[in-house]
Ligand SMILES: Nc1ncnc2c1ncn2[C@@H]1O[C@H](COP(=O)(O)O)[C@@H](OP(=O)(O)O)[C@H]1O
């Protein structure tokens with residue numbers, strides 16, 4: 001039993017037999033069982049598959065140094081199982097989106113629909129929502145899973161949406177059958193249309209101050225997605241109003257951070273590549289995650305092909321930038337000036353002495369850029385009356401905070417995820433910084449210029 005850290009004590013682990021197919025295929029999840037019961041009971045549980053009663057510890061786990069790393073990185077074990085399932089679900093979603101985006105950009109044969117507010121929605125939005133919802137329900141039981149998410153099935157259920165719906169069903173089934181790379185057992189038979197619709201519409205929680213719910217933005221930055229540019233898949237777990245886990249999939253996060261910038265032309269670079277060269281263009285894409293209070297945030301590369309994937313799969317820690325001098329700092333903001341006032345942030349940048357051009361990026365990839373240390377400041381000042389949704393921020397906030405950064409509204413208050421689907425009571429805008437000194441400077445600049453702004 002040498003895989004146990006030496007401080008586990010001398011009690012003999014008690015065998016624990018189970019039937020659950022999902023867990024049987026997920027060796028790493030046993031760690032969570034073990035951690036959840038230790039040290040409370042000081043009596044570690046040894047998990048055995050019911051079928052052959054052969055311990056799964058020993059050889060397989062001893063060989064796997066990643067497994068030991070996983071234990072050490074989460075000493076109290078709380079939310080470990082949720083984190084692992086969420087990270088895997090986001091990886092599956094990233095692969096799904098990459099395929100749909102490729103089809104859209106290179107073959108031009110994906111449907112882009114307009115929602116009531118005119119924002120775009122694609123097969124990927126519904127398919128990711130269905131896929132993530134299905135994976136969470138399989139892992140934890142549908143009755144235990146409550147999800148706040150961006151999409152509903154209204155448009156999909158219209159009589160003229162038959163071909164769109166069948167694309168969604170096919171995309172979901174294709175991605176679930178490929179999910180075994182991550183040790184996720186696919187459905188025994190392909191999901192029926194009604195099951196896919198049910199998985200999407202099950203995500204109808206409205207959040208709130210108590211209990212536990214997941215928050216999902218299946219494709220954040222849909223405009224970036226349809227332009228062949230940056231977008232993100234964002235999944236967070238909220239418990240009693242606090243974000244406790246955040247997972248951010250950024251399938252197009254480039255090797256070269258300069259390419260992040262819309263103006264530097266990620267899209268143009270992409271469009272110059274042929275389909276086959278983009279397939280061999282390794283190194284883009286990552287999944288970031290963090291657990292509240294761990295003071296650690298992690299990044300994993302996206303898988304390519306069907307290489308074996310073992311949790312925590314080459315995760316490496318990320319940290320915010322150490323730059324606190326505004327002259328050297330870079331700030332990021334939305335590409336669309338309709339989503340955040342570029343003229344207001346330009347004034348702020350000038351008044352605090354920022355010299356670099358703003359890094360304009362679609363989606364929560366901006367949160368990823370701060371957490372990875374590729375930029376120092378993120379500001380968003382939406383037009384008066386716009387209500388920010390929790391799914392556009394939850395995952396990113398906890399990842400930046402655990403990577404060492406600061407995220408508040410412009411009044412210095414934490415964002416409040418306990419009031420339903422909106423960030424109620426948000427003071428003027430959102431400011432995320434690598435450090436508190438930059439953060440204070442920006443807040444002071446907002447106070448000084450707010451009254452003369454047109455916001
Ligand atoms: N008028 C507006 N003001 C501010 N944010 C808006 C907006 N309209 C849409 N958004 C939000 O901005 C998100 C995109 O972020 P960004 O502008 O940073 O790329 C959108 O997410 P979706 O693309 O998931 O709908 C949407 O939630």
Ligand SMILES: [Mg+2]
Nearest residue numbers: 217220221392
């Ligand atoms: Mg969004």
